[in-house]
Amino acid sequence: MLTDNAVFAASRDSVSKIRIRDLGKTFSLGQTEVTALTKVNLDVTAGEFICIVGPSGCGKTTLLRILAELEAPTQGEVLIARDDPSAPLSSMIFQESSIFPWMTIRDNVAYGLRLRGVDDTQINKVVTHFIKLAGLERFADAYPHQLSGGMKQRASVARAFSNDPEILLMDEPFAALDEQNKALLQEELLRIWSETRKTVVFITHSIDEALVLSDRVLVMSARPGRLKAEFKVDFPRPRRVYDLKADPAFGRMGREIWTLLREEVAGQ
Amino acid sequence: MIVSSNDTVRISADPPKGSTSLQRLLRSDAFASIASPIVILLVWEMLVRVQLLDARFFPTPSSVIVELVSMIRSGEIFVHIAWTVSRVAIGTLLGAIPGLVFGVLLGLSPVLRTFIQPAISALYPIPKIALFPLVMMIFGIGDASKWVIVAIAVFFQVFFSTLAGVVNIDKIYLDVASNFKASRWQTYWTIAIPGALPFIFTGLQLGLGMALIVVVIAENFGTQVGVGYIIWQSWQVFEVRNMYVGLIVVAFLGYCFQLLLQRLQRAVIPWKKDGGT
Ligand SMILES: Nc1ncnc2c1ncn2[C@@H]1O[C@H](COP(=O)(O)OP(=O)(O)OP(=O)(O)O)[C@@H](O)[C@H]1O
Numbered sequence A: 001m002l003t004d005n006a007v008f009a010a011s012r013d014s015v016s017k018i019r020i021r022d023l024g025k026t027f028s029l030g031q032t033e034v035t036a037l038t039k040v041n042l043d044v045t046a047g048e049f050i051c052i053v054g055p056s057g058c059g060k061t062t063l064l065r066i067l068a069e070l071e072a073p074t075q076g077e078v079l080i081a082r083d084d085p086s087a088p089l090s091s092m093i094f095q096e097s098s099i100f101p102w103m104t105i106r107d108n109v110a111y112g113l114r115l116r117g118v119d120d121t122q123i124n125k126v127v128t129h130f131i132k133l134a135g136l137e138r139f140a141d142a143y144p145h146q147l148s149g150g151m152k153q154r155a156s157v158a159r160a161f162s163n164d165p166e167i168l169l170m171d172e173p174f175a176a177l178d179e180q181n182k183a184l185l186q187e188e189l190l191r192i193w194s195e196t197r198k199t200v201v202f203i204t205h206s207i208d209e210a211l212v213l214s215d216r217v218l219v220m221s222a223r224p225g226r227l228k229a230e231f232k233v234d235f236p237r238p239r240r241v242y243d244l245k246a247d248p249a250f251g252r253m254g255r256e257i258w259t260l261l262r263e264e265v266a267g268q
Numbered sequence B: 001m002i003v004s005s006n007d008t009v010r011i012s013a014d015p016p017k018g019s020t021s022l023q024r025l026l027r028s029d030a031f032a033s034i035a036s037p038i039v040i041l042l043v044w045e046m047l048v049r050v051q052l053l054d055a056r057f058f059p060t061p062s063s064v065i066v067e068l069v070s071m072i073r074s075g076e077i078f079v080h081i082a083w084t085v086s087r088v089a090i091g092t093l094l095g096a097i098p099g100l101v102f103g104v105l106l107g108l109s110p111v112l113r114t115f116i117q118p119a120i121s122a123l124y125p126i127p128k129i130a131l132f133p134l135v136m137m138i139f140g141i142g143d144a145s146k147w148v149i150v151a152i153a154v155f156f157q158v159f160f161s162t163l164a165g166v167v168n169i170d171k172i173y174l175d176v177a178s179n180f181k182a183s184r185w186q187t188y189w190t191i192a193i194p195g196a197l198p199f200i201f202t203g204l205q206l207g208l209g210m211a212l213i214v215v216v217i218a219e220n221f222g223t224q225v226g227v228g229y230i231i232w233q234s235w236q237v238f239e240v241r242n243m244y245v246g247l248i249v250v251a252f253l254g255y256c257f258q259l260l261l262q263r264l265q266r267a268v269i270p271w272k273k274d275g276g277t
């Protein structure tokens, strides 16, 4: 565990994909101001998988929205290195349902590729692949209102993956899913990640999920949110969700993170 | 089907509906919507025959129908309908397209909204038909002025509905588009217009209603054809049965427009089909 003002980095000499320096965000709500983030410092290595946990309302979504270029910071800066200027840099999977009601599932998943003018046969191949992965084959031509909440969330995961960005920004993407589907999609995410080595910033409420997926878990403080601690997670890969949970080291680490988080939640 | 008694509530499948075609007919909406006007017409006919209603103002429905049939036989009525429909159609196109374009542009741009919306809002309360003399001064008394006045009426309805539709689109969809780096143009086509379509159709529905009102009044001027013309002409010569024929045809046209729009809506907004959002 490091001190409060340290820069959280995977290792001192690794190349940063994302470099966050003294990042702060204050929203003004009429008369009052809400500081969502303050003094956030973080380096994420290319190809790294990090998870962020923190109490509700501590600014996790805000941080991700800044990384997705949807929100401008009020202090500090973010630097993101891009490998291929012609490829999409990042795709965000939103916490709430964001699948377009006016498009079929297939068109939703194809959205990013269509915008970029990828040719139809290529789109078809990619989209079919990810729809199958998300277990939505039978619903490819259905509209979102004909799907359950969890199915819609899987569709938005497929939409982000099919876009094939350098960075995946995932905001509690599996929170609405049942245990079985969650475990399946987690393994699928790990498989895709190990094949493509995308950089992933993954927000979750679940300490278990963070430990199963990531190389590093970052713990955020209560609002105003900043990074409070980091935990290196070096369970060997490929990981299998249920094997990992049986590992005693898994439980120890989980308890440590939980102790930290409890202070934050209780102190709010 | 829910049956509740003191100690239980039974929730079960509804019993099968009556299956003979007669039973289905009696239950259908079409039957209900035809039955009540027929009853009213029968009562009306009787009231005129026993001279409780003044036949100079309220001719018997049967005599109106005779008149209508003769105008259908001669084909005369179709000429009038064709003219009115073409004026409504052209005017609607001329009004709906700019209404849609401005609605989408202003809906997505707060800056444009603050500049342009006050001007449009200031014009909106003017009864559109009050502009008709001015429109005739500019465009003459021929068909062009009728298109323009219809277009003005339709524009406002479509504009305000589209604007409301675009402004009401859940912000998350715009975030998704922006995250996928959609261009302005792509955002219009993939988010703003489809997202606002239900509102746009409401605007078209209101607009077509207005269009019919306006065109009937406008056909009092500078023309010898059109359903509005029939009505005004029969007023001048006190030929009240013709006037009723005109009224029936106008009502029928209004009904057809709405029906057409519903069909179109179902085809264009499939994601609303079973009541979802
Ligand atoms: N657009 C906004 N305007 C004003 N305040 C905002 C806005 N967005 C977020 N906030 C505030 O910033 C704080 C952090 O919000 P954020 O959504 O980032 O939390 P979070 O960590 O994602 O919470 P959760 O785990 O519940 O999703 C909250 O207090 C919220 O009220």
Ligand SMILES: [Mg+2]
Residues within 6 Å of the ligand: A060, A061, A062, A095, A171
């Ligand atoms: Mg959040």
